[in-house]
Amino acid sequence: MQFYANGGAWADVHYSLAGGSQLNVRMNNSGTSNSYQISGLSSGEVVSYWFTIGQSDGSAVNTPTQTLSYAAPAPAPTPTPSPTPSPSPSPVFPSVGTTFNLINGTHGAYQDNQVYWTMVGQDPAHPGTFVHVNCAGALIPMQPGDDGALTKDGQNYVNYSIPLSQCKSFTVPQILSARIYLSVGSPMYIQAVGSPVYGYTGPNIDNPSDPNIDVTYDFVEVNINATNFYGNTTRVDQFGFPVRLRLQDPSGYDHTVGETETRAALFQEFVAQVPQPFQALAQVQAPYRIVAPTHGGFGSGGANAHYLDSYIQSVWNQYRSQSLVFTDAQGTFTGHVVGNQFVFTDGQGTYYVNNMPSTQEVLLGNGVFNDASNAAPGVATAKQLQIQAQLDAALNRHVAGNSADWNTSADFYNSGPTNYYSAFWHTHSINQLTYGFPYDDVSGFSSSLIGTNPTVATITVGW
Known part of the structure; x- marks a missing residue:
């Protein structure tokens, strides 16, 4: 079970199990995100908890006590059986940071000199x-001066891509806001921007002339600080090929996320299992990728640009006359719609979703779902952004009409219109965990992995 407390320079979680003694733990911090994981819970075990959240001005705020009954995650659908692998050797942990081990799992489709990181x-x-x-x-x-090491269509690019034949294991002590791009048959075409450099141009699948538009690639997101590894696979933008990320640390933490099926099977199953409006997502940029909805007809001006509008309108209409009540790590909130503004309170402040969202804002988690306007600074802003994330996740999962369903994955995606793209990737991912949209970490259904350094991260490029 994972605790999250966002918006604080530090945070402590205070919890008790089944009415036992209270435990007080400083949470793992990354920027203003704080997290802590407990394990060994039994299904139905009652957990009581509250947080102390440190503020930027040196003060601290205590949240109300919350109680939940732990529900063990539902097992993932069993994929096509594969041969039982030989037991893996014990990992060799570095002295600091994370050792990355990269595996060519393309089954001969690409040799090591054709697989790049x-x-x-x-x-x-x-x-x-x-x-x-x-x-x-x-x-x-x-x-x-790095630009120019590679050229394509008369344009200069850096050459930061390394084939597995050159190296497939390396140790990084710390790095922030990192991506590990994985590509087959071609390096990635990236440009360093500015002098001095203040950023880089990554791939843009919305640009038909992007140099990576005909490169089959995928990526893993990583953040490594002095104490922790944070990482995830993602389907928020696209699927290039199956990727698995396994994370191990000396405490015995050993978890894997990603996909186990072949690339060909996933392409075929996607078209067969999603409704007609979503099928084109596997076709518009084939054979290179399956794109997320807003990159393939659900964006502004697209054929399905208003796909979720009727559902969004029905939710807003429902809460004009009813109250929406839900509880998360920061408290219990009651909301109702006034005009087109969704107004929430917890008895300590007032928080807003400042307008009825568009289909694109729901799918992308932006606009009104990343808007601190009208919130007081500090904790109030953090609460408002958290409320926006909760409601956005509920709309993607088609459970916004009943907050009792917000934490139960069996209730997600059962009625349309809904985000069938995300639903597919959850069904076909290990333990049904993935990032199908930006706020898929709400209630712990994302492919995020957090380990205590030193760690070993094994990334498998599938095909």
């Missing part, structure tokens, strides 16, 4: 410095 991010020792990573795990600052 490209790691880019920021150096925590030098804030704002963008870096790429080499085989030694060193953070190499991006330089304006």
